Amino acid sequence: MGRSPCCEKTGLKRGPWTAEEDMTLVAHIEQHGHSNWRALPKQAGLLRCGKSCRLRWINYLRPDIKRGNFTSEEEDAIIQLHAMLGNRWSTIAARLPGRTDNEIKNVWHTHLKKRLESSSKPSGQAAPKRNAKKPVAVASTADGPASVPVLSPEQPISSSATDSSMPSSLENTDSFTSEEFQIEDSFWSETLAMTVDSSDSAMEAGVTPNSASPSSSNDEMDFWVRLFMQAGEVQSLSQI
DNA sequence: AAATGGTACAACCGCCCACGA
DNA sequence: CTCGTGGGCGGTTGTACCATT
Structure with missing residues (x-):
């Protein structure tokens, strides 16, 4: 107070x-x-x-800030991560090198959210009508709803991913079509490899959801994220 | 050509948590 | 063990720009 x-x-x-x-x-x-x-x-x-x-x-x-348009891969990542993590923008940002939580939050509220909403509707064409505004505008989206591996519309975008919700998120990966997962594969492996690596090393050090810190819902979250990523990699490998 | 509405982005605000004294 | 401080995070607001009428 x-x-x-x-x-x-x-x-x-x-x-x-x-x-x-x-x-x-x-x-x-x-x-x-x-x-x-x-x-x-x-x-x-x-x-x-x-x-x-x-x-x-x-x-x-910050010198390592990546200014400019979000690639469709990045947008997909945000959608995926948000489905898993909820509004944990900083955690999401940590997985997108060069992007800030504020930027991601803005992108989410301005068009990704709408994109999800519109895609959840049968024929909703509520796509943004603007491509760019400022030099750094988020023009890219090209708004092909095509390449977005949208999670099932009912997927709760909850801000608190609890024990019960996490597994269901993981189950969700099963609902991807193989085509969608092709995109996933390249994305996760290329874009996030480096961040996964660092966290993997933590895993190897015996970091489990509960071992890092006493109150570690974040770590638990990270655990599930890693698991999800690894699951994605395994599944995509199995398709080769 | 002007007015109006919508969109995108930067910045602020308040709360929470971790840490040190 | 308690309290105060600083940093971090998420939500919200303000404003400039663009499209449409």
Whole structure:
């Protein structure tokens, strides 16, 4: 409750960042890192809240950010992962190198969600009517509903994937047609290989859903994700 | 050509959790 | 063991841009 706000609101700038501010922030982080976000604005001479700096850095200025259109593979991944994980945007983002949780969240709310909704309707053609807006707009989707391995419409997109829901999500993989799974195969193996690798090593180290940390619904989630991925790989291998 | 509505993206807000004193 | 602080996360809002009427 009586928590003081993360920063004093007075005298701090808000709203869109200027190029100058961006440069200042980037320069400062490159030089000194960002060990303390709260202190950073002062040190860098920015009239911004530390949180704001962090957000700007993470969502926009980080060098490893992949700007630009989401590929259909990425969109498919988001759909898949969201079906499994719910609104755990950061977890989803962790599986999509170069993408931020905020970006993914936006993409989900703006068109993926609609795409799913429309595809769940018999003849709903509620496809977005715009392709691009800004240079970085998400134009790609080309809106072929074709290549999207949409989970069954009834699939609960719940924000809390519990023990009971997880297995059903896994069962869901069985509902993919072989054609859909072709897409899956290339996607999971190519796009996510690196992230899986790192988590696999954790698996090899004996990490199980419960062994990592006491309250580890996240780890449990990761466990199921890994399982799902591996299941996908195994199944696609078996098709060869 | 102007007005209006819809869409996409960036940014903010508040809450929760982990960690250190 | 308790409390305070900082960081992270998800939800929501604000605004610019584009399409349609």
